[in-house]
Amino acid sequence: MSDAGHEEGAERGLNRVMLRKLIIIAVLMFGFGYALVPVYRKICEVTGVNFLTPKDVTVATPTNSQVDKSRTITVEFDGNAQGPWRFRPTVATLQVHPGEMTQVMYEVVNTQARNVDAQAIPSYAPQQSAAFFKKVECFCFTQQTLGPNQAKQMPVVFYIDPALPKEVTTITLSYTFFEIGGKDKKAS
Template structure:
């Protein structure tokens, strides 16, 4: 008799606990949904998040670093030492100093083996070198290309607006060469 009374009491305690847990879970779920409009109201009142404005007009900040008063022509060149096809997708483009720009180089490993390679940049005229700022470039690290693999590799850059006014054309040239492997030794 005692066991059945204890079992019923335990079942009752368990069902009460289950009820409490279900209520807590429902309240937490509801609280999560309620936070979204509360967060938007707090952002509007404090001016913290410009994306939740009342009139839904989002103003994109203007990059004041771009020098719209002049244009610089950037020419792209590619050289290879080894069994590659390597070239820029475009030969040149006109940009404003300070404007973020992207160009793509294509490389094809024409060998039936994996090859490691590295690209080394050079600039002309030499005085433009410190003003050519690369943000992302395949030349930052070695590239491993599989047998007969083709790849497009981006270069993201901008020209510092402090570039001397007399420089109107910059040539970015890459030399792409094999690292290790079957490279030809330089003559002594």
């Protein structure tokens, strides 16, 4: 019986030693993984990979080198309503340089006591300017739903392509805002 007890005690001792080794290995693995974060950041900073913030915060913001400051284009804005609302641009004209990003707002007011679905269609004058008038964001890209008596400000973000022919000095952007689906919709 002493041999069996001796073997059992030796086995327990070996198990404890193995458990200690496994705990030490687990702690070292956790510590190594935790230490990798600053090491990874330093490696990325040195190599320039995946580094999002510059060291020098006084770095000048980049400017758009595509802006043609030697030219000024007058952009006139117009709004036509075909339906139960008031629709107009918030400014009548703007002076812009080709390549310069510009935003203008249009305002629409639903004058009915019901929901109205509407869409805006743009037109340009002179017609040749349409290919050079680049809209980045526009309410005309999607259908608009206006609640009863709702007023809404809608942006148009655009730039004029610097390749616009030199003889074009004025562009008119006109939107026609019309109802989709007719008057059979009920107020909700």
